[in-house]
Structures are given as C-alpha cells and as structure tokens.
C-alpha cells in the first residue's frame with residue numbers, strides 16, 4: 001500500500017471533540033499512527049504515541065495522576081513532553097532508565113481537538129487557516145461525528161463538489177432537470193483554495209426552500225494546513241450566515257473519522273428548531289454522501305484504480321491532489337469556470 005504523502009504530517013487534523021477528553025486517556029488513530037490524548041492537570045492537553053516503552057501496553061489503558069499519564073501495567077508515568085517522570089518501586093538509589101514516548105502537536109479550537117503528527121513546528125492556534133479562525137464563537141453551533149469506510153481525499157472532493165448534488169441528493173439539495181449557468185471563480189494560493197459561485201442566489205431543493213433565503217455569497221474553502229477540513233460558507237441578503245464545515249481525519253487508508261460542524265449566525269430560528277429540522281436534513285445529506293464515497297472506495301479497490309478522468313468541472317481535484325497524493329498538476333492562481341448547475 002502506498003505510504004501517506006509526507007506533507008500530511010505537517011497538517012492539522014481533528015481527532016475528537018474537546019469534551020471527549022476528560023479524566024480518562026482517549027485513544028485515537030491518525031494516518032495509521034495510534035495515539036493517546038489526555039488532559040494533563042498542569043499543562044493542558046498532551047498527545048503521545050499509545051505505547052509504553054516498558055512492555056508496550058497501550059498508554060490509553062492508563063490513568064491521569066498529578067505527575068502525568070500513568071501506564072496501567074507497572075505504573076510508569078509520562079509527562080506532556082513524553083518523558084518518563086516516575087518508575088514506581090525503584091529504590092531512590094537505583095538509576096531510572098531514560099524513557100521517552102513520541103509526542104505530536106495537539107491543540108483545541110472550536111470545541112475540537114486538533115493533532116499534527118510532525119511536532120517540530122509551533123502548535124499555536126494561529127497556524128489554522130483563516131476560514132476556521134473566524135468561525136463565530138457565539139453563533140449557534142452543532143457538532144456531529146461518524147466513521148466512514150472511505151478515503152479521506154474522496155470524501156473531501158465529494159463535499160466540495162456541486163455536480164453530484166443533482167444525483168446523490170436529488171430533491172434535498174437540488175430538484176428538477178433545469179440547470180442554470182453558474183460562474184465559479186477558483187482562487188488558489190500557497191496551498192489554500194477558495195471557490196466563489198455566482199449565479200444561483202436561490203436553489204431548488206428542500207434544504208434551501210425550508211431553511212434558506214436569497215444568498216449573497218456562496219463560497220467553498222480548503223487549505224493544506226488543515227488538509228482534512230473543508231467548509232461551505234453561505235451569506236444571505238438578510239445579514240445571516242451559515243458555515244458548514246466537515247473534518248475528515250484518516251484512521252488508515254480505508255477508514256476516515258468525520259466531524260461535522262454547523263455554525264449559524266444572525267438567524268431568527270431558535271436552536272431547538274434548527275437542531276430538529278435543519279440539522280436532521282443535513283445529516284440525511286451526509287448519509288447519502290457516505291454511501292456513495294464508500295461504494296467508490298470499494299470499487300477502486302476491486303478494479304485497482306485510483307485516478308479517474310476529469311473535466312474542468314472537477315474544480316477542486318488539483319488542489320486536493322497537491323497535498324494528498326502530490327501528483328496534481330500545479331494550480332493556477334485564478335481561474336473562472338462557467339458551468340451548468
């Protein structure tokens with residue numbers, strides 16, 4: 001199986017919700033690397049390889065003490081820098097072994113825990129792309145998580161692609177045979193991608209008819225600094241806004257952990273109504289997407305295929321390939337594509 005593109009090691013991925021990391025260590029796997037996330041009583045979050053250097057028991061079976069993360073087998077304890085700080089039972093005169101567990105970058109943002117496998121660079125919040133930094137903290141917010149048997153890059157392309165909605169989400173997102181001319185402006189720069197759609201202030205499906213109003217901005221975002229994350233931004237003529245963000249974090253080549261958030265700004269509807277109705281509709285859309293990208297993954301394996309044929313409608317593929325497979329053709333700075341949507 002082909003190895004992961006090394007550029008992915010320098011990227012932030014969502015591995016859990018903040019509230020999932022409490023007193024107990026939490027096991028996750030990102031890009032085939034098993035990790036344990038824990039909340040250190042002194043220094044906040046810690047993220048280590050999930051393997052004790054003594055007899056290789058998973059550290060995620062352990063517990064938190066005042067000193068750090070204590071292994072469940074013989075009690076060796078590790079600080080947030082991965083160093084062993086205690087070996088129970090050793091006489092004070094005995095020399096304790098130098099033991100170090102591998103660490104990775106970890107931080108919290110928007111109620112989610114983010115991990116970067118290459119720990120050499122700063123773990124500051126500022127390294128996340130701007131479209132994630134400006135999410136409204138006070139707005140209504142919903143979070144959802146699942147695991148798909150799919151490839152992360154396929155799931156990302158699916159989320160950012162408009163052309164499948166007529167077929168996979170017929171009726172929900174778009175209905176009817178009639179298509180309109182839409183202009184998509186694709187801007188790429190330093191690993192980030194933005195697509196601005198013009199020409200469809202309204203949409204024909206139930207999602208739009210029930211929950212939206214005429215749009216002023218319809219924009220898609222992606223950035224290699226958070227290579228599993230993509231966002232659809234909708235701004236409305238009445239001053240409200242929706243940000244639908246999906247975070248795809250590969251467990252291995254065939255499983256991807258999915259976290260989804262919906263941020264709602266300046267919307268009249270009470271949160272219970274949005275939760276009950278809008279969020280339920282969106283989840284239905286996600287189930288449809290899950291089914292198609294899982295079938296895609298299975299069939300790629302059956303036929304031993306990876307790349308496919310593309311047209312100019314496949315707007316985001318070059319930018320995704322640049323970070324995920326490193327084989328994409330270089331992205332142009334700005335391109336405008338007219339399409340029927």
Ligand code: FES
Pocket residue numbers: 052053054055056057071072073074075076
């Ligand atoms: S295996 Fe962890 S302390 Fe022995």
Ligand SMILES: [Fe+2]
Pocket residue numbers: 158159164165168169285289
């Ligand atoms: Fe979709």
